[in-house]
Amino acid sequence: MNCTNCGGRLEGDLTICPFCQSRQxxxxxxxxxxxxxxQGELPCPGCDNQLEVIEFETTPPIQIERCGSCRGLFFNPGELEALLEAKIDQAVWVDGQRLQEIAQNYGYHHEVRYLKCPMCEERMSHINFGGKSGVIVDRCGAHGVWLQGGELRRLMEWWRAGGKHLHQRNELEKLETSRPTVSMSHSMAYGDSSSSMEPSWGDSSSSPNWDVIKSVGMLLAGIAAVLMD
Structure with missing residues (x-):
């Protein structure tokens, strides 16, 4: 394969031409x-050029932002997974060897710098997509993920080799670890016999004095009896 810019020969899976440094x-x-x-004036996180909008021929159509210069792609939350699901045949097995090859970053270089989200301009974090893909994407927790040129192709290869199942497992594990612990009131409401039925009053210094409460109760009862006599 030759470079689309200078015509130099590209070996292996290089996404950046070693001769003119242009991204393929x-x-x-x-x-x-x-x-x-x-459509609008969203800046490219990588090179500050204006992003364009492209529409994929999926059902329903998916619209994302793309930089015509550095080839970066910006997906709103859930759009990347929807595109992979729509464009990649369902894998019924996991090709462990192929997944390992993709994760080993062969011929691939992710620029290690913290980019700004094109929508809110907050710094995006780096995450390993799916936990084990080896494809490091830039993620804004509120607005989506940014892929540098060449990363979508690698993710499509990873998804096709069975990465979809690893991604789903990774998302399930994150959901399990973020699940809040069951409160005492919730346990009591659903009949959890292991939960203590005694109220919790914090540390012992703030516990009520039951002897005083009992004495006050007896005094009030005596006064009520005298008034009713």
Whole structure:
């Protein structure tokens, strides 16, 4: 394969030409889409150029932002998984060897710098997509993920080799670890016999004096009896 910019020969899975340093447009080579042009003024996190909007031919259609210069792609929450699901045949097995090859970053370089989200301009964090893909994406917790040029192609290969199952397992594990502990009132409401039925009053220094309460109760009862006599 040759570089689309200078014509130099590319070996292996290089996404950046070693001769002219231009990023190759491999991501959308096998994905049908149409360019809707610039809509708004969202800046590219990588090179500050204006992002364009492209629409994938899926059902329903998925629209994302793309940089025509550095080939980066910005997906709103859930859109990346929806595209992978729509464009990749369902894998019924996991190709462990292929998954390991993709995760080993062969011919792949992720620029280690913290980019700003194009929507809120907050710094995005780095996450290993799916926990084990080896593809480090930039993520804004509120607005979505940014992929550098070449990363979508690698994610599609990883998903096809069975990465979908690893991704789902990773999301389930994160859900389990973030689940809040059951409160005492919740346990009592659902009949959990292991929960103590005694009220909790914090530390012992703040516990009520039951002898005083009992004495006051007896005094009030005596006064009520005299008044009723």
């Amino acid at each position: 447009d491999f991501d959308l080579a096998q994905v049908h889409f149409r360019n809707l042009g610039a």
